Amino acid sequence: MNCPECQTVTNVSDHENKYFLGKNVDGLPWFKCSACGAIFLLQDGLPKVGKRGEHGKRFVPVTTGLFFMALSGCVFLIWGSNPLTMIIGGLLALYGGNALRVGIWGSQQLLDEMTLDTERSTKATEEYQKINKL
16 A cells, blocks of 8 residues: 555555554554655545644653753762763763754654654654754
């Protein structure tokens, strides 16, 4: 079956498929495209673009980033400047910085895929790597 957004061939089997998201109240199966991340359902054997009605919230990565940056500062203030403290505080600051960059500059699709229980598409992975310069 082709994705209705990008026309990429997508597996639409309900069994052992990591892109199968479940069924709605009418029993129609929901799938996620592995390439573009579009969410669609199958109705009468045809794919239809749809929305599940849930969105990732921007405050989740921003709050996480601020928490880890503050935790990093506390580590430096409490334990001083020995090498182990530098490593631990640096890793906490790095994680906090990455979360802040995603929260501030990430698209809604990236936020949806990172904060909701779905697999990450290749488009969102590329955006994450571009934001964090990986």
